[in-house]
Amino acid sequence: MSIQKYKITKIKKLGSNVKVFCFEPLEGKLPEYKPGHFTFLHLFNENGESIVKRAYSIASSPDMPYIELCIKMVNGELTGRLERIEVGGVVGIEQPGGHLTYDDQPKIALIAGGTGISPMMSILRYITYKQMKGEFVLFYSARTRADILYREELEELQKKNENITVVITLTREEWEGEKGRLCHAVIGKYIDDTKGFNWWICGPMEMIKTMKQCLSSLGVEAKNIKIEGWG
Secondary structure, three states: OOEEEEEEEEEEEEOOOEEEEEEEEOOOOOOOOOOOOEEEEEEEOOOOOEEEEEEEEEOOOOOOOOEEEEEEOOOOOOHHHHOOOOOOOEEEEEOOEOOOOOOOOOEEEEEEEHHHHHHHHHHHHHHHHHOOOOEEEEEEEEOOHHHOOOHHHHHHHHHHOOOEEEEEEEOOOOOOOEEOOOOHHHHHHHOOOHHHOEEEEEEEHHHHHHHHHHHHHOOOOHHHEEEEEEO
């Protein structure tokens, strides 16, 4: 296990209990990684030893000059300590990895719940940077307007690449967009050929279980679904 030291260069609050952290290496270059990868974030004690680590999906695209993590601040063993670290503080980050990677497929559908938007942001940022052609649809479920993470940037990504479609549904608030939990009806409004797409799902395990059943009933084969979840 190789842990590289990084400094926090930016902290931004998103929603009521989520923060975005940007990290740059103290020495050397950023590691190579693919859109959709995750990494382990380490916090150190006063002797520079790792005392706690947690896995987080990377929200930044590989072309960006820093690693960005979108973290729900739950006052846990790591987040409780991270809350007290300011810009300029030093943390550890491992070599990114994982299977939720995007490999330039031309027709993809991304399903995200809560901070599960992180790897999808990495993928959509990369697609926009590369100005890729194809069909790229994001289905994003949040509780209320205040819980929609990266909303302004998602709108901008659609403007920069006309092949990107962002569909947001709220489960606990009325609004002008889609309402309720993701289901056949919502997916069917935006994708006719579900079997022709590759699918990514990231969010709470309860949501993942439901969406896998939904996609299976729509004829999507398991080999065309990548998942990553928690809880």
